[in-house]
Amino acid sequence: MAKKAHAAPGRPGRAAAKTGRRARAIAAASTVAVALIAATGTAVGAVGHGGAAGSGAPKRIGAAPRVPAGATMTGATASGTRLHLSVNLAPRDPQALADFVTAVSTPGNAQYHHYLAKGQFAAVFGPTRATIAGVSQALRAAGLSPGKVSPDGLSIPVTATAAQASHAFGTGFRNVRLKDGTTDYLNTSAPSLPADVASSVTGIVGLSSINTVSSHHSAVRRASRNGSAAAVSGRGSRTVTPHTYTPALCADFTGSGLTDGTDYYSPGKLAGAYGMTSSATAGAGQTVAVFELENVDDGSIAAYQSCVGTSTSVSHVYVDTTAGAGAPATDGSVGVESALDIEDLIGLVPGAAVIDYQGPDAASATDQNVLDVYQRMVTDDQAQVISTSWGECEAVESSATANAENTVFAEAAAQGQSVVAASGDDGSSDCYRATGSTAKAVDDPASQPYVTGVGGTTMTTSGSTTTQTTWGNASGGTGGGVSSRWAPVVYQGGVATTTKRAVPDVSALADPADGYPVYYQDDSQSSSPVPGLVGGTSGAAPTWAAAIVQANAGTACQTNGRVGFLNNALYKAARSSYPTNFWDVTSGNNSVYATGYTAAAGYDEVTGLGSPKEAGLTAALCAAKGTAATGASTFHPLSSPKRLLDTRNGTGWGLSSIPATKPLVAGGTAPVKIEGAGGIPSSGVTAVVLNLTVTGTTGAGSVIAWADGTSKPSTSNLNWTGASQTIAASATVKVAGDGVVDLYTSSTTHLIADVQGYYTSGTTGSKYTALAPARLLDTRSKVGISTTSKISNAVISLKVRGHGGVPTAAGSVVLNLTATQTVGGGYLEAYPEGATRPTASNVNWSATGTTIPNLVVVPIGSDGNVSIYVHGTSHVIADVSGYFSTSGSAFDTVTPLRLLDTRQTTALGSGKTLALQISGRDGIPSTGVKAVVLTVTVTGTTGSGYLSAWADGGSRPTASNLNWASGKTIANQVMVPVGSDGKVDFYTSSATNVLADVAGYIG
Template sequence: MFKRVHASLGRSRHAAGKTGRRARGIAAVTTTAVVLTVAATAAYGAVTDGAETGSHALKRIGTAPRVPAGATAAGTTASGTTLHLSVNLSPRDPQALTDFITEVSTPGNPRYHQYLGKGKFASAFGPTRATIAAVAQALKADGLTPGKLSSDGLSLPVTATVAQASHAFGTGFKNVRLKDGTIDYLNASAPALPADVAASVSGIVGLSNVNSITSHHTAVRHLSGSASVTGPHPRTVAPRTYTPGMCTDFTDAAGQAGFADGTDYYSPGKLAANYGMTSSATAGAGQTVAVFEMENADPNSIATYQSCVGTNTSVSYRYVDTTAGSGTPAGTDQDGYGVGTETALDIEDLIGLVPGASIIDYQGPDADNATDQNVLDVYQQMVTDDQAQVISTSWGECESVMAGATASAENAIFQEAAAQGQSIVAASGDSGSSDCAPATGSTANAVDDPASQPYVTGVGGTTMTGTGSTKTQKAWGVSQDGGSGGGVSSRWGPVLYQGGIATTTKRAVPDVAALADPNDGYPIYTLDDADSSSPEPSILGGTSGAAPTWAAAIVQANASTGCQTNGRVGFLNDALYKAARSSYPTNFWDVTSGNNSVYATGYTAAAGYDEVTGLGSPKEAGLITSLCAAKGTAATGASTFHPLSSPKRLLDTRNGTGWGLSSIPSTKPLVAGGTAPVRIEGAGGIPSSGVTAVVLNLTVTGTTGSGSLIAWADGTAKPSTSNLNWTGAGQTIAASSTVTVAGDGVVDLYTSSTTHVIADVQGYYTSGTTGSTYTALKPARLLDTRSKVGISTTSKITNAVVSLKVRGHGGVPTGASSVVLNLTATQTVGSGYLEAYPEGATRPTASNVNWAVTGTTIPNLVVVPIGSDGNVSLYVHGTSHVIADVSGYFSTSGSAFHTVTPLRLLDTRTTSALGAGKTLALQISGRDAIASTGVKAVVLTVTVTGTTGSGYLTAWADGGTRPTASNLNWVSGKTIANQVIVPVGSDGKIDFYVSSTTQVLADVAGYIS
C-alpha cells in the first residue's frame, strides 16, 4: 500500500497553504494599530519620487512593497529590530552587458562562447570604483556602515537597526499579521538616497522580511513494501551495480501499491528514453550542476537512492547564511513533510539522469524564516563561485508579490551567470495560471519568479503515459490539485528570443516543459514525517521535478562531443528558440492538449509555443546538435549584389507568413517592444550560407500609434538607429533597408509600437565575386508624371503600368543589370500602392510604396532588375502621381559593398534644425567602421522629423552641383524615413539640402568602395 501526506492524491502543496508556518523572531510589537498606513520618517523633510529641494536632494528608488493580501496591521516595528540589507548596484553599462550576453550566445558572432572567466565580472561589467565609493560614502554619511563589497561588485551589505534604516532611507516601518498568523515587517515607502548616487542603485533588499518563497513539488506518495523499516533506525538498501531502473526494494513497494514503471512513475531509464537522453553510469561526466535549496537536506535519503540505482555520484553541500543542520528540526520541513523532500527530488532526479556529473547543493536558511536577502545571497554565491555550468532551482515566489528591488537584483545576478556561460533553469510553479493563489488567495493570472526572469529558462509541467512508440503527453493541469505554471509576466517586457514565437506584450512563461504530474511522477527516497528517520520509497511530482530534468538535459549536452568542441551551452534561451525556429519537430516534443486552469481559467496547450508547456519537452539528440552547433563564421569584407527577379515576401504578420514556428502561423501583429526574427539565408531563393547583407522593403500597416522600426543582424546588439518611422494610428508606411546578415542568417525587426509588419526581399549581398557591383550616379529624374518627364501626359496614374526607360538614361549604361531608383508617390487619391519590377516579368505580389489616405507624398528607394528591353515597369494600384529618380546601378564593373554596424552619423535634434534652403555637409569617410579613403558611396537611412511644412531633401556628393532630384518628400507634420545611396565627394563628405525647415537624422548601413 502507499501513504499520502494529503487526502487528495497529487494535491499541490501550494493548494494546502502554509498552515504550519511559524512566526519569525522579530522585535516585539509596540502598538496595536489597525490601519496599514505609517508615515515615513522625515530624515530630510518631505521626500518625493524625483529630485528634492532643500539641503539634501533625495530620490526614491523603486516603489513601496505591496502589503500581502489578507494581511492586517500589527503595529510599528520596534526600532531596535536588526535588518540585514544589501544595497544593490547597477552594472556600469547595462547595455554593454546585454550586448555581451547576446554576442557570446550567438553562433557566427566572433565572441560566440567566449564567456567571462571566473571572477572577471566585476572588472568587466561591475560598477566603477568611483561609483562604489560614492554610494558607500553616502551610506556612511547617513550613519550606516557598509560591509565588504561582493566579489562581483553588485552589492554592498549593510547591517542596521530599524531606527537607523528609517533615518537613512527616509521610510517608516510597520508590522503586518499575515493570513497564516505570521507577523512580519515591511518598509512603509520606497527607500530614498541622495539623488547623485540613487541612479547607481538598482534597489535595497532586506527592508522587509515578507517572503513567500516555496518549493514546487506536490504531495508525496510514500510507499510501504517488502523492505519497510520500523523504529528509529535508518533504512538501508543493498548497494547494486548501476542500472537505469529502480531496485527491487522500490519496485516491490510500488508493485504492492499497484504502481507500474512507465505508467504510475518513471524510472530514470524510462524517463531518459522518452526524452532521447543517454542512460549510463557516466552520463554527464566532467560536468557540475548546482541546486538551489532553502531547507535542510537529508543525506541519508540521497545515499539510499544511490544504493537503489547503483550510482556513486559526487554530492557536496555549501551553506549560505546558515550552517549544517541549523534549519527546521530533523524530520520535518516547513510544511510538515519529511525533511529535505524538495532537495531529495532535485538531487535524486539529477543522479538518475546524469550520474557521472558532480552535484553541489547550495543550502540557505529554511524558507519559513528566510528573507529575500537570504534568497539573493544563495543565488549570488552559486554564480560568483562559478563552479557549476548548470544551475537548477525548484523554488519560487509569485512575481507580482516579490519586491521590485529583489527582482532587479536577481536579474543582475542572472545576467552575470549568462555572461559566465552558466545555464539556469527554474520550475514555473504548480498553481497553473494563478501563481499567487496559494500566497494571497488571488486567482488572477500571475507567473512565478525566477522562472519569469529574462535570463532564466522557465520549466513547466506535463502529464506522461507510456514509453517508446506508445508514449503520450499533455499539459499537467488538475483543478485545485496543481498544474503547470505559466502565463505572461507583469514585470518584464517582451524578450528578443521569443520574438515571433510567443507573441505577447510581455515575457511569456514557461520556455519548455517536462514531466510534473505526481500521478506518473518521480521515484525517490525521502523521509516521511517528523517521527521518521528512515527514508521511504516515494513518488513525487510538480515542476520541481521538471526543472532538474531539463538541467540534466543541458548537462548531457555540455558533456557531448559537440559542446566539448564548440563550448558549453551557456545562456539557454537564445539557443532554445533558435532551435525551435530552425527545426522545431527535430528538437522538441510538442504538447498540444491540456491546460493550466487550476484556480481559474488559464491557458490551453496548442501546436507550437503556448503559455502552459512553452516549446515542449526535449528531444535530446536534436537539441544537442542545435545547442552545441559550431561557431560558424560571419562573412566579412567586400560584397557583391544579387538581385531577385521579383521581390519575395519573407514576413507578413497579417497572415502568418514567416511569423513564428514553421507551419504554426500567427496572425497577431508585432507587439510594442517586440521583435520578429526573419530568416534570410535559405529563404525566398536566397542561398543558405555566405550572405552578408540583404535589401528589404519593410512595410508597417495597421499601426496603432506613432512608432519606429529597427532592423539589424540577429545575434548582435540592437542599434539605436531606425529604418522606418510613422506618426499615428491607421498608417501604412514602407521603406527600403539594407541590413547586415550575421552568421546565423537571421535579421531581427523591432517595433516601438504595435503594428503589422511586412518584409519583402529585393536582393542580397554575398562575399563572393559572382554578383554585381555598384556605380553611384549623380541623381537624375527619369519620370515625373506631373510635368511630362518620361511620359507624354500630366495625368495621374490610375490602376495602370508605366514603362520607364532606364538603360541609356540618367547615366545608366547598356551593361547595367539592376537600377537603383528613388520612387515617390504624391498627390495620392485614397489608398494604394506602387510596384516596381523588370519589364516583361510577371508583376509581383510585393509592393514598394504604400499610402493610405488622399494627399500623401511618400518616397522609397528600390533596387529593380532591368528588363531585357532596358526598361522597368511601375504599376500603380489606386491613383497617384509618380516620380522616379535614378541614383545608381549594378553591373560587373562597379565597386563592392561593405557592411557596417548600424550607427547614427547625424541627428540635428542635438543641435538645431536644418533651416529651409540650407545645406549641411556630413563627413562620411573615416567615421567609425567606414574606410578613411576610397569610399565612393554610402548607404544611409535618412529621416526627417519635426517638419514645419511640405518639402523635400536632396543628398549628393560634397563639392558637386546640387541635383534636381529628391530623396525624401513630405507634407507638414510628418516623420518620413527613406534609404539613400549617396555618392561621396573626394573630401569624404556628402551634402544634405532641405527645402523647408526640419530635423534630419542619418544612420549608416554600409558603404561602397
C-alpha cells in the same frame, strides 16, 4: 521567494497553507535596466541619456511595497530592529552586458560560446571602482557602515537598525499583521539616495520582511500499491541494500506493485523517453548546482544512491546559515524538495558533481537571503548548470529584488552558466497561494529573461509508445502565462506572440501521479529514509538541468564550448527543426484555480516549446563557434521581389509548420529567414535588401532591422506617426552567420518583408556605381512621360538605360520613388519591363494628400526600361541615384550606427545645408569611400518639405530623397555618393530634425 514548486497531493485550503512555511512577498513589479531587450524609445529610435546631474538632492529608487491583502498596520517598527540589506548596483554599461550575452549565446555569432573567464565579470562589466566608492561614501555619509562589495561588484551589504535605515533612506517602517497572525515590517516609501549616486543603484533589497504563506507539504505517494508504511517497516536507518547500477531501481520500487512508466518513471525510463544517455558515468566532468531553502537529509541521498547504484559527489555550501541550522528534515515535508532536486540529478547524471547551495529555512528566509544564495552560486562559478525549484509570483516580488536578480542572471549568462527554474505548480494562477488571487500570473525566477523556465507534463508509457500531455488538474498544474514585468524578449520573437515575456520555455515530466522515485525522511513512518513518489515542476527543472549537463559532457560541447544561457539557441533550434529537437505537447491546459492556457501545436504558455529530444538539442546547443563575415560583397537582384514575412497570413512567421495571423506586438521581434528562402542561396549571404511595410498600425512607431544574433541597434529603418497607416521603406540589412535578420517594432502592427536582392562575399554579383541624383520621372511636369495627369491604376514605362547617367551595361537601377498628391489609398510596384508584375509593393499610402518616398533596387528590362504600376491614383516621381553592373565598386556592411541626430543639437533650418562626416566612422575607412547606404529620418517637421542628399563639394541636385507633410515622421533609405573629403550633404527645404543611420558603404 520561498515557495516550493513541487506538487501537492491535493489542492491546499487556505487554512492548510497558513500552517506551512512562509515565503517572501513584497511589492509591485517594474521593468529593470538590464532586460534582454532595451526599453522602447521614440518612434525614430531611442536616444541615450547620461546619469544624474551630480546634485545631492534625494532621489527615490523604485517603489514602496504594497500592503498584502487582508493585512493590518499595527504600529511603528522598533527602532532597534536589525535589517540585513544590500545596495545593488547597475553594471557599468547595462546595454554592453546585454549585447555580450546575446553574442555569446547566439549560434552563428562570432563570439558564440566565448564566455568570460571565472572572476572576470567585475573588471569587464561590474560597476567602476569610482561608482562603488561613491555609493559607499554616500552610505557612510548617511550614517551607515557598508560592508565589503560582492566579488562581482554588484552589491554592497549593509547591516543597520530600522532607525539607521530610516534616516539613511528617507523612509519610515511599520509593522504589519498578516492574515495568518504573523507580524512583519515594511518600509513605508521607496528608499532614496543622493541623486548623484541613485542613478547607479538598481534597488535596495531587505527593507521589508513581509512573507506570504506557502504550503510546504510535498506530493509524496508511498512506493507501494496501497501507500502503507509496511513496505519499509523494520528497515534500519541508511541501510538500503546496495544495488549495482543497471540503471534500474532497487526492490523498494520494483517490488512495490507499481509499474515503471505508468505509476512512476525510473531514471532509466525517463532518460529513454527524452533520448538521454543512461549510464553510470553520464555527465562526467560536469558540475550542477541546486538552490535550496531547507536542510538536506544526507541519509535520504545515501539511500537513493544505494538503490540506484551510484556514487555521485554531493557537497554543500551554506549561505547566510550554518550546517544543521533550521528545521530538521524529519517530518516528511522539510527535505522533500531537496531530495527531489538532488536525487533526480543523481539518477540522470550520476557522473556529475552536485553542489547544494543552501540558504536559511523558507520560514525565515528574506528576499535578501534568497538573493545572497543566487549571487553566491554565480560568483563562485563552480557549476556550469544551476537548477532552482523555488520561486514566487511576480506580483508580490519587489522591483528591487527582481532587478538585482536580473543582473545576477545576466552575469551567469556572460560566464556560460545555464540557469533553469521551475515555472510553479498552481497553473495560470501563480499568486494563488501567496494572495488567494486566481488572476493570471507567472513565477519568478522562471520568468526572468536570462532564465529558462520549465513547465510540467503528464507522461505514460505503454509498450513502446510513450504519450505526453499537459500536467493540469484539480490538485495542481504547470505554471505558465505571460509576465507582468518583462518586455517581449528577442529570442521568443515569432514564436511567442505575446505582449510580454511568455513562460515557460520548455517542459518535462511533473505530474505526481507518474512522478519521480525518491527517498526522504519522515519520522512519523520510519526512523530510516522511506521510498516515495514526488511530482511537480520541481522535478521538471532538474530534469532539464540534467539534459544540459549531458549536452555539456558530450563531444560537441567539449569541442565548441558549453551550452551556457540556452534560450537564444533553444528558440533557434525550434525554428530550424522543431520536430527534431522538441517533443511537442499539444493537449491539456493549466486551468487549476481559474481558466488558464491551453496547449497547442508549437509554442504555448503551458508547456513552452515542449520536452527535450536530447540528440537534436545537443547538436543545436553545442554548435560550432561562429565566424565573422568579412570582405566586400557584390549584389544579386531578384527578378521579382519575394515575400518572406507577412503577419497577416502567417507567411514566414514563427515555427514554419505553425503559421500565425497575429500582428507583431509592441516591443516584439520577428526573425526572418534570409538564407535559403525566396531563391536566396543557403550560405554566403552578407546582406539583404528588404522592402519593409507596416499596415494596420495602432499608433506611432518604428521598425528596426538587424542581423540576428547581434545586438539590436538604436537605429531605425521605418517610422510612422499614427494608427491605421500603411507605409513602406527599404532597408539594407547585414546577415549574420545563421542567415536570419530580426525585425522589431515599437508598437503593435502587421509587418511585411519583401526581399529585392542580396549581397554575397563572392565576386559573381554586380557592383555599384553612384550617380549624382537625377530626376527621370515626374508626372506633375511631363518629365519622363507625356502627361501631367495623375496616374490611376495604370503602368508607367520608364526609360532608364541611357538616362540620368545609367549606361547600357547596367543590370539594375536604384530609384527613389515618390508618390504625391495621392487620392485615397494605394501603392506603387516597380519591376523590370516585360516581366510579370509582382505581388509585392514598394510604396504604400493610405490617405488622400499623402507624399511618401521609398528607395527601390529594380532590375532593368531587356529593352532598357522599368515598369511602375500605380494602384490607385497618384502623381509619381522617380529619381535615379545609382546602378549595378559588372564594373563599379563592392559593398561592405557595418554594424548599424546613428551618425546624426539633430535632436541632440539644433534642428536643420529651412533652406539650410548640413555636412555629415562619413569616412572614418563606424568601421568605415578614412579614404576611398565612394558611396554610403543610410537610413535618413526626418521628425518634428514644421511644414511640408523635402530633403536632398549629395556628395559634399558637389552641386545640390534637383532630385529629392525624402518628402513630407507637416507634422510627419518619415524615413527612407539613401544611397548617396561621398565627397572627396569623406562627407555627404543634407539640404532641407523646411525646418526639421534629421537623423542618419548607416548600414554600409561602397568602396
